[in-house]
Every structure is written in structure tokens, then in C-alpha cells.
Amino acid sequence: MIDEFEEDDVTLEDDVRELATGQNFGALTTLFEDGSPQTQVMWVDADTDHLLINTEIHRAKFRNVERDPRVTLTIWDADNAYRYAEVRGRVTGIVRGPEAREHIDACSQRYFGKPYPNEVESERAILRISPDKIHRNGM
Numbered sequence: 001m002i003d004e005f006e007e008d009d010v011t012l013e014d015d016v017r018e019l020a021t022g023q024n025f026g027a028l029t030t031l032f033e034d035g036s037p038q039t040q041v042m043w044v045d046a047d048t049d050h051l052l053i054n055t056e057i058h059r060a061k062f063r064n065v066e067r068d069p070r071v072t073l074t075i076w077d078a079d080n081a082y083r084y085a086e087v088r089g090r091v092t093g094i095v096r097g098p099e100a101r102e103h104i105d106a107c108s109q110r111y112f113g114k115p116y117p118n119e120v121e122s123e124r125a126i127l128r129i130s131p132d133k134i135h136r137n138g139m
Helices: 014-021 060-067 098-112
Strands: 025-031 037-043 051-056 070-077 080-096 124-137
Touching: 014 051, 014 070, 014 080, 014 124, 025 051, 025 060, 037 051, 037 060, 037 098, 051 060, 051 070, 051 098, 060 080, 060 124, 070 124, 080 098, 098 124
Parallel strands: none
Antiparallel strands: 025 037, 025 070, 051 124, 070 080, 080 124
């Protein structure tokens, strides 16, 4: 059964946080200046109140959310793609510097069991996404 979107005072509940902090992937959609969408498969994470995406500041998705913070993040269960959560929300915070670098290493440990192997081209940044609406399937 597919649940309807939740609205008003949306909090990040345990089931969505569990998806985000597992070895699951998410599809992040941001908006270009002309309104056209851009979607990329990403590692995901969560804190108590936010979904977290780690990126670099030279990338289009970062520039997009600086201009327009509205995003959609769909996270699916790696073991059952029919179990997913679609979160529509806004980037309400950006963390840069050493904390963002440590975060990408922690994500890499979770997904691959080793520190992030790629060279950082610009600067790492954590996008903190506050949910406005959540749609669940199979949860």
C-alpha cells in the first residue's frame, strides 16, 4: 500500500532515517536556473532532523541548491527497490570545511569499508535537507 504524502510539521522519522543511514542509495533532484531538473544517484546519510548529501562546491547540484534550495531525494532499500521513501524538502543548511571532509570519509567507510579514495577537486560540503513532505512505499 502506498501512503499519501505527509504534510505540516514533517519530522524525519526512524524508518526514513534507517533507510538513509544504511548502505542504500538516493536519487537527488535539484533545479537548474531555467527550472529543468537534474537527478543524480548519491550516497545518503541523516542526522536527527535532516537528510544529508555530501558533494563538492564546484558541482552543478551545489550551485543549484545555493540558488534554489528545493530538492527531492528518493532513497530506496538496496535489498528491495519497492521499499523507498521520497522526501521533498529544502536545503536549510550547508556545512563546509573539515567536518564535511570527515563526513565523506565516514560515508565511504559505510559504503566501501575505507576512507574516501577520490581527490577533492574544490571543497566538500554537506547539504542538510529539511523534509516538507514524505511519501513512503513498502515501509
